[in-house]
Amino acid sequence: MLITKSPAPDVPAVARRLRRDGHHRDGVAPGEEASAQDADRDAVPPCSLNVTIYGPSTYPNGFSALAAGWNDLLARSRYDTFFLTHAWQSVWWQQLGAGDLWILAFYRGESEDPGDLSHSTPDSSGLVGIAPFYLSEHKEGEWAGKRSLKLVGCVEVSDFLDIIIAAGWEKEVYYCLLDWLQSEEAPAWDYLDLCNLPEDSLSYNALPSIFRNAGLRVEVDQEDVAPHVHLPARYENYLMQIDKKQRHEIRRKQRRVERELDVGFRLIQSMDELQGAMDEFLRLQRMSRPDKESFMTPHMERFFRVMAGRMLETGHLHLSFLSLNGENAAALLAFEYKKELLLYNSGYDTEKWAGYSPGWVLLGYVIQHAIARGIEVFDFLQGDEEYKYRFGGHDYRVMRTLIMNEPVEGAERAPAGGKIGTAAPA
Numbered sequence: 001m002l003i004t005k006s007p008a009p010d011v012p013a014v015a016r017r018l019r020r021d022g023h024h025r026d027g028v029a030p031g032e033e034a035s036a037q038d039a040d041r042d043a044v045p046p047c048s049l050n051v052t053i054y055g056p057s058t059y060p061n062g063f064s065a066l067a068a069g070w071n072d073l074l075a076r077s078r079y080d081t082f083f084l085t086h087a088w089q090s091v092w093w094q095q096l097g098a099g100d101l102w103i104l105a106f107y108r109g110e111s112e113d114p115g116d117l118s119h120s121t122p123d124s125s126g127l128v129g130i131a132p133f134y135l136s137e138h139k140e141g142e143w144a145g146k147r148s149l150k151l152v153g154c155v156e157v158s159d160f161l162d163i164i165i166a167a168g169w170e171k172e173v174y175y176c177l178l179d180w181l182q183s184e185e186a187p188a189w190d191y192l193d194l195c196n197l198p199e200d201s202l203s204y205n206a207l208p209s210i211f212r213n214a215g216l217r218v219e220v221d222q223e224d225v226a227p228h229v230h231l232p233a234r235y236e237n238y239l240m241q242i243d244k245k246q247r248h249e250i251r252r253k254q255r256r257v258e259r260e261l262d263v264g265f266r267l268i269q270s271m272d273e274l275q276g277a278m279d280e281f282l283r284l285q286r287m288s289r290p291d292k293e294s295f296m297t298p299h300m301e302r303f304f305r306v307m308a309g310r311m312l313e314t315g316h317l318h319l320s321f322l323s324l325n326g327e328n329a330a331a332l333l334a335f336e337y338k339k340e341l342l343l344y345n346s347g348y349d350t351e352k353w354a355g356y357s358p359g360w361v362l363l364g365y366v367i368q369h370a371i372a373r374g375i376e377v378f379d380f381l382q383g384d385e386e387y388k389y390r391f392g393g394h395d396y397r398v399m400r401t402l403i404m405n406e407p408v409e410g411a412e413r414a415p416a417g418g419k420i421g422t423a424a425p426a
Contacts, residue, residue, distance in 0.1 A: 044214050047176035049128065050107040053185060055100070062103025062132065063090045069127050070164075078167045079200045081160040082337035083153060087314045088307075089132055092153050095303040099136030100187065102149070104180060105129070106165075106173050129173035130164040135187050146190040154195040157303070159226060159342070159381040160398070161196040162203055170202045174210050181405075182214070192403040196223065196382075204399040217404040227393025228379040235368045242392040249390070250364050253357045257324065261356070264323035265365050274312060277319055278305050281331040285347030288359070292347065304333075304345075311335060320369075322348075322362035330358035332366055339376040341366075363391065 054062030063086070070086035082088060093101065106129030132152040138144055151161045165173045180186050197204045208218040232238055239247045257263050268277045282301060286293040296304075311317035318334040318341060330348035334341050343366075348359040367378055380388040382398055 044178065044210060045175055047179040049172055049176045050109070050126075051176055051180060052105040052107070053180070054103040054105070055187075056102065056135075061101060062105065062130075063093065066103070066105055066127075066130060070130065073127050073130060073166060074164050076166040077162075077164055078170070078202065079160070079162060079198045080338065081162075081198065082316065082335050082340075082342055083158045083160045083196075084162065084164055085314075085316075085337075087310055087316070088158070089152050091307050091310045092158060092303075093134070095306055096157070096299075097134055097152065099134045101152075102133045102135060102187065103152075104131040104133075104177065106131070106169075106176055108169075108172075128166040128169040129176075131173070131177055132164075133192075135189060143191065147188060148191040148193050149187075149189045150193045151195060154193060157300075159196060160198045162194070162198065162201045170206060171210070174203075174207045178211060178214055190405050192405070194401040194403075197399040197401060199397040199399065201399065204401045208401055211403050212408070215407045217406055217408050219402045219404075221400050221402075222397055223400045224382045224398040225384050225395040226379065226382045226398050227384070227388040228377055228396055229392040229394065231367070231371050231376055231378055233371070235371050238367065238371060238392070243390070246390040246392075250360065253360050254364055257356050257358075257361055261324045262326065263361075264321075264326070265362075265369070266321045266323065267369070268312070268317070268319040268321075271309065271312060274309060274319075275305075277321070278308055280321065280328050281319060281333060281347065283347075284328065284331045284349060285345060287350050288347040292345075308333070318366075320362065320366055322358050322365065324353050324356060324358065327352070329353040329356070330362040332362055334366070336373075336375070339374065340379055341370045341375045341377070342379045342381055344381065360387070363387075367391070 052065075054065060058065075067086055067090075070089075074080050074084055077084075105127060108126040108128050133149045134152055135147060135149050137147050151163070153161045163173065163177070181189070181192065194203050194207075204220050208220055211218050229238075229242075232241065239250065242250075268274060282296060282304070286296050308317055308319065312319075316335045316337055318332075318336050320332050320334075321328050322330040328349070329352075330346070332343065332346045334343045336342075343363075346359060346362075348354070348362070370378060378391075380391075380393050384395075
């Protein structure tokens, strides 16, 4: 296991090596996919990968150092989701992050130069995993005084999170993560919180067995559901696949506004439009429900504004408006990512135009527009609100794995293997 640290500016870089005997050949992925059954049969082997640790004093930090290879690795993972992209993760940390940032990068083989922190080409450098965490101490509640490591983005505004791992390398990365957590290189921690795991993640059905085998307490729960609907090639076919009564309601509401009012649909496409558009979105979002108004604090508003600008730059932002007689009546903010449209937040006028169900009408138009663009999945994201099922949503589970840094009663914790080598100049 190679541990590379880059210190603060103006301090010479120092590389430290923690050696392990690997159990697969350099550059060859494990032959078997990770599974809970395999993990139950395995002992906890030593780490066989090289690991670069970007701690809170590292310069450049993990987001900067790994930027070039981040999304390439995500594309090779089991669950490629928008909320794990470099753009989302970095803007979330910049605007909402608190505590100490810890990012681990996992590489296969022995080809890494300890002084080279760029890792600009993940295929040649062998990047197979990124674990983005932050460490914070809880001030109140049942965890008061406890220090938790959480996935960057956890918990509230990132609907899907995970450790980013090339498919087929999950167990290797989990072994090395466990090894680091039990080493002197890791900060003191009480909980490791892997929240908002997608149903396809192995971090809730394979990782727990590995960590339990090491004598740690692990809890796995279902956090929520995230309904989604697969979209056909034509809007009429989409309507035919949802409940007959709801199909009639969608058509009726659209036809009514089109018959009685001057209807407009607008999609924001330039930075020149964005500031005013966000003003309107936030007005409608706060108006739509009391809980949405309380959610949109000044701090959260700042995040939304910065995030929207960044996502427009990267081509992921979908911000659309329904206008009735020239006035904005509803707004919808979503993200377009690899043939999926993810509905993130919305709002509508609850006073003047409420009788026309502007939120429903706009959602119907957005789905119609998505189909015309070739979108294959419409994801309503977390929450089991009734309207999601009326528009054809089917549940997708969102899971959580919580690891406690304490042994299971009666179990003996497995020791971390290996020795820390001497420091050497990069």
